[in-house]
Amino acid sequence: MAHQFHIGIATLLATALLAPAASAQQPKTGGTITIALTEEPDTLDPQRTSTQVASMILRYAGDTLVQKDPEGQIIAGLASSWTVSNDGLTYTFKLKPGVKFHNGAALDAAAVKASIERAIDPNLKSPITAGYFDQLASVTTPDKNTVVIKLKKPSALFLENLADSRASIVHASSAKSVGNQFGRAPVLSGPWMISKWDSGTQITLKRNPNYNWGPAYVHKGPAYLEQLTFRVIPDSATQISAFKANDVQALTTVPPNDVASLESARNATLNKSLRTGVGLFLEFNTTKAPFNDVRVRKAINMLVNKDALVKVVLKDLGVPACGPLSPSLWGYWKNACSYAPEYDVTAAKALLSQAGWKPGPGNTLQKDGKPFEFTLYTAPIDTWTQSAQLVQAMLQQAGIKMNIQQYEFGTLLEKTKAGEDQAHFMGYTYPNADIVYLWFHSDNDKTGLNLSHYKNATLDQLIDRSRTTTNSSTRMSTYQAIQQHIIDQALWAPLWINENYSAVRPNLKGVKVSFDGSLILNDAYLESK
Structure with missing residues (x-):
């Protein structure tokens, strides 16, 4: 499909990524890791946020119709397959069966349709997601596992935009019932569930024990880590101190001043990529x-x-x-x-x-x-x-x-x-x-x-x-x-x-690094001492 030809080009231009070393130990279920954040997100409602930090957290809590693999290629997500009409206007997605939202509700074709309709609702004033569907003509559901999206004009970026975590499918009924509070604990379908948000301090995600529909590049079944804690630490020196003390196991952004010292130390694995944007x-x-x-x-x-x-x-x-x-x-x-x-x-x-x-x-x-x-x-x-x-x-x-x-x-x-x-x-x-x-x-x-x-x-x-x-x-x-x-x-x-430099502690194994430098944690686990 012509829409997919441009996806991997940015990867060729980006700085090479350094993946953490593999471990012979078998993955172990359980454990908590803390990830440092420089700022707090505005909301975790995928369709309301305009911040990158929210997009990063939503990678772990949400699912999209299609995804990008670590090399940046479009692959199956919630949709196991899709076709595009010759005129580039009609996309037909076949959904994976048996997918559930965090609240147990079925994530079927009707749920996808409701999520898209919420995204384009002018009253929602979605700052980003509404733009992904600005050429939308209609969404129909021929059966419970099929979603047909028709566009007014062809879009070279439609599939790529659908892979963004802010295009995660939301449980629209829950969003409607709780209003603005939905952004504090959105009902999604990803490998972790947002369980608690302590304003200004931290956001806690709990493992989704029913998760069994992850992408092909991770293991089948629930994630290994029981909990992800995103701790808000605006000061970079404090982040580094917490990392060195093992109070924080992952840094999404290593300050330039600390790159050399962490590279020479034995308590960190660094990953590098040129920012996909302007810093x-x-x-x-x-x-x-x-x-x-x-x-x-x-x-x-x-x-x-x-x-x-x-x-x-x-x-x-x-x-x-x-x-x-x-x-x-x-x-x-x-x-x-x-x-x-x-x-x-x-x-x-x-x-x-x-x-x-x-x-x-x-x-x-x-x-x-x-x-x-x-x-x-x-x-x-x-x-x-x-x-x-x-x-x-x-x-x-x-x-x-x-x-x-x-x-x-x-x-x-x-x-x-x-x-x-x-x-x-x-x-x-x-x-x-x-x-x-x-x-x-x-x-x-x-x-x-x-x-x-x-x-x-x-x-x-x-x-x-x-x-x-x-x-x-x-x-x-x-x-x-x-x-x-x-x-x-x-x-x-x-x-x-x-x-962009990210860093993880040596005892955090199984971390994959995406083409854009983001950490893929589905296979991550804590090594036993």
Whole structure:
């Protein structure tokens, strides 16, 4: 099927993954592991969340119609097989029989239909999942194990989007009965069940003893580990200390400062991949001064020395970002860095002068008697904080005062969606280039992730074309045009793309590592002493 041809390309571009060493010991059922989280998710309702941390947890609690194997290829999930019509509009999924939700209800065709209908309900205002079905024409259920999805237009990304954990099938009746509380303990069908959420502290998942429908790359039957505890530890130094003390058995993100020491130690197995996304970018609210002027936005891009950020903040464990996509994503434009504005303080000052910003007392830039001063909204993440301080110093040398205001990540997201800020830091991880729809299409202003609040019909048309054409070369050229437009309008000042390092304790065996660096724990178990 043509839709599957592009899936594995990002894998070829990504940094090689280092899998934990195998153990001769037989897997043992039981035990608890603790996994460190830098921030708390907004919700664990797959159809309401917009955060990557929620997506990561949902990998262990949810199931999708199709999945990706560790190499990034689309394989069977809840659907044992599927066919696609010649015109690319009709997808027929045959479901695995006997699948149950965590509450014991049957996960059959009717349940899948109800889940999809909830995802597209305009009252739900789903920030991500609704976009996966934006071309939906109908969902029908010829029998209890068959789901037929018809689209209005072909979608080259439909199967790939269905493999995202935020497309997990939810028990729609439970969601309706408990309302907003569903996000605290969603009823799904995965190998673990969300049993408790202590706000600001930890989220506990219990083993699903009835799980018997996992993907082909894991053992048949329930997971071995009895409990997964996701502990919220914003401070990276505290995470490392907890890991070394064996209070935490897995780190989803190893800070750059600690990679070398963990690599040389014998108490960790590290896994590495280039982030499938942009680790940090400064995003402008294009509706508010002074960033409603494209010349000012371009000037900020030229005033930031990205190479210095990569060296100081990432310890050279990453690359400068040049646009909205990462080299690890299919669709990345290889000439983005040569096309994007370069670090050039003189050219930046000339642009600012054209925009009316002239040197005043103390070399502070002024316009109409007012100094160039703005507030950057950010989250208390170590690499973000350090980057903010460096960017602040770079802009200050050019006569711009940047204040820094930190918010917990969920609050940051709410404020930026509402357009309260002038500019903010943000980052993303996403499996494909369709992130441009979520971040830049007019449909996603206020309700989705169009946090620059930029609306442009030409850009919308390009994004729509990228989502509906199935021709590989046309899609690639369209993604190039999209990246050029975003760079031309300087909607972001892209900063860096980090190498993702995760770490597990040596006694945690059987861990597999996915193409995107995520940990697959279905086969994981704790080695006996």
